Amino acid sequence: MTTAIHVRGLTKRYGEVHAVGGLDLDIRTGEVFAILGPNGAGKSTTVEILEGYRKRDAGEVSVLGVDPGQATSAWRARVGIVLQTANDAAELTVRETVRHFARYYPNSKDPDEVIATVGLSEKAGARIRQLSGGQRRRVDVALGIVGRPELVFLDEPTTGFDPEARRQFWDLIRSLAAEGTTIVLTTHYLDEAEALADRVAVIAKGRIVAEGTPHTLGGRATASARVTWADGYAETDTPTALVRTLAEKYDGEIPGLQIVRPSLEDIYLDLIGDAE
Amino acid sequence: MTATLNIGFARASLETKLFFRQRDAVIFTFSFPIILLVLFGSIFEGDLEGTGITVAQLYSAGLIGAGVMGVAFQNLAIGIAIDRDDGTLKRLAGTPMPRAAYFVGKLVSSLVLAVIEVALLLAVAVLLFDLELPTDPGRWATLVWVLTLGLAGAALLGIAVSSLPRNAKSAAAVVSMPYVLLQFISGVYIPFTELPSWLNDVAAIFPLKWMCQGLRSVFLGDAGAALELTGSYELPKVALVLGLWLVGGLVLCLATFRWTNRGEG
Numbered sequence: 001m002t003t004a005i006h007v008r009g010l011t012k013r014y015g016e017v018h019a020v021g022g023l024d025l026d027i028r029t030g031e032v033f034a035i036l037g038p039n040g041a042g043k044s045t046t047v048e049i050l051e052g053y054r055k056r057d058a059g060e061v062s063v064l065g066v067d068p069g070q071a072t073s074a075w076r077a078r079v080g081i082v083l084q085t086a087n088d089a090a091e092l093t094v095r096e097t098v099r100h101f102a103r104y105y106p107n108s109k110d111p112d113e114v115i116a117t118v119g120l121s122e123k124a125g126a127r128i129r130q131l132s133g134g135q136r137r138r139v140d141v142a143l144g145i146v147g148r149p150e151l152v153f154l155d156e157p158t159t160g161f162d163p164e165a166r167r168q169f170w171d172l173i174r175s176l177a178a179e180g181t182t183i184v185l186t187t188h189y190l191d192e193a194e195a196l197a198d199r200v201a202v203i204a205k206g207r208i209v210a211e212g213t214p215h216t217l218g219g220r221a222t223a224s225a226r227v228t229w230a231d232g233y234a235e236t237d238t239p240t241a242l243v244r245t246l247a248e249k250y251d252g253e254i255p256g257l258q259i260v261r262p263s264l265e266d267i268y269l270d271l272i273g274d275a276e
Numbered sequence: 277m278t279a280t281l282n283i284g285f286a287r288a289s290l291e292t293k294l295f296f297r298q299r300d301a302v303i304f305t306f307s308f309p310i311i312l313l314v315l316f317g318s319i320f321e322g323d324l325e326g327t328g329i330t331v332a333q334l335y336s337a338g339l340i341g342a343g344v345m346g347v348a349f350q351n352l353a354i355g356i357a358i359d360r361d362d363g364t365l366k367r368l369a370g371t372p373m374p375r376a377a378y379f380v381g382k383l384v385s386s387l388v389l390a391v392i393e394v395a396l397l398l399a400v401a402v403l404l405f406d407l408e409l410p411t412d413p414g415r416w417a418t419l420v421w422v423l424t425l426g427l428a429g430a431a432l433l434g435i436a437v438s439s440l441p442r443n444a445k446s447a448a449a450v451v452s453m454p455y456v457l458l459q460f461i462s463g464v465y466i467p468f469t470e471l472p473s474w475l476n477d478v479a480a481i482f483p484l485k486w487m488c489q490g491l492r493s494v495f496l497g498d499a500g501a502a503l504e505l506t507g508s509y510e511l512p513k514v515a516l517v518l519g520l521w522l523v524g525g526l527v528l529c530l531a532t533f534r535w536t537n538r539g540e541g
Contacts, residue, residue, distance in 0.1 A: 053370070053536070073372035074372070076371060077372040081370040091293075100287075101371065127297075143367070
C-alpha cells in the first residue's frame, strides 16, 4: 500500500490565529478519503496547502512524493483540482472549454470522452452560462480529470444539488475511484462521506479529532445501541440479548421494535462538540 | 518556450472569442472613442493657428492613443480583476499551464482588439474628417512602433493595476479613474498648451502623453510639430519613455501580480 499524501505537524497561522495546528494525515494511493469539519476548522486551509495554493508555516507535507509548496508543472499535471466557487468562462461552450484545458496536459484524455464520462455529451455545444448548477459542477469535474490525474481534490462538490443530481454525481465519483484515482473529498454532507469514502477524517480547531472508516469513526461500531419498543426503551451494549428477552416476553413479534446505532452525524456532532 | 507560446496563442484565441461573445462589452469598447471622435470633430471645426491642420485631425491622433489605451489598459485591468474574482486565475494556477501563457494570451488578444480599434478610428477619421493617411513609409513605421510600444506598456500597466481593486465589482471604478484622468492631462481632450506646466510634467511620467505625441507625428506631419510644447515631436524621447514603461510595467507586474483575491492568499 503506497502513500499518496503524507502530512506531519502541518501548521498555518493567519496573524495570531492558528488555522491549522500540528495536523497529521496519511492518505493511501487509490482510496477515497473524506475530510469533514465545520467552517473555519482549518479544512479548506489544509486542502489548499495540499493543492499547492497556500504556503505552510511549519510541518512536513508530501503529495505524490512532492512538496506542494514547491509545485512544478510536472506535478500539477498529475493532480486534478475541482474548485468550489469557480464561475468562469461562462460564454464558452462545454466542448471549447474542455478541449482548451486538455492542451495544458502532456497526456490528456480525449475531451469528448471526458465530456461523456461526466454525462454532458448532450450539452457539449451549450454555453456554460446556460447550464444548471449541477451541470456546471460536472464541467468542473471534467476540467479536473481531463489531464488523467493520479489524485483528484473535490471541494464540497455537491453543495446546492437536488437529491437526484447528487446520486448521479456520486456515481461519477465512484467510477473515477474504480479507475484507481485517489480522491480527496471535502464535504458538509455526512451521508455523502458515508456513501463515497473508504476513510474519513474529522478536522476541528485545526487538528484531526477522529479518523477511520465511516462505520468505525469515533467508536461508532461499538457504541451502545438504543432499543425502543412499545412499552419502553433501553441503552445497551448487547441489543441482541435484550431483543431475545423481549421476544420471549411478548412471545413473538415485539410491538414497535427499533434498534438504533448512532448515525455518522451523531458521532460527528459529538466530536465537533468535544473540540469546542 | 514553444509550448508556452503555443498555449499562449491558444489562450489568446479563447480570450478574443470570449470578448466578442460579450456583445455589450464589444459595442462599448469600440464605440466609445468613435463617438467621442465624431462628437469632438463636429463641435470643433476649423484649422489650428494657420497650420492647415484641423481640430478633427488632432483629435483623431489623440483618440487613437486613448482607444489603444482603453483596450490595453482599461479592458485588460478590469478583465483580469474579473478573472481573479470568478475563479479563472485560481483554476489556471492549479493546472500545469505555463503561467506566462496567461499573459501572452492577454497581450495578444489586446493586440487584436487594438488593431481593430485603430482601423475603425482611422476609417471614421478619413471618411468624416478628411484625415489624410500618411504616404511616407517612414510614418507608417513610426505608427507601428509607437502603437506596439504604447500598447505593450499600457497592457503591462493594466496587468499591474488589476491587483488594486479588491474584487471585480470595484474594478471598473478603480481602473477607470486613472484612465480618464490620464486622457485629460495627456492632450487627448484638452490641448496641453492650456494645462499648467506641473500637470504637463505629471502627464510626462505616463505613457499616454508620449503615445499621443508619437501618433501626432504620424498624422499631423511636419506642419504640426510647431504646435508641440517643445516645437518638436521628440520621437527618440517617445521611444525612450515608452520603452522604460515596458520594462517598468513588467517589473511592476512581476512584483504585484496575485493569482487570488486579497485575503485569500
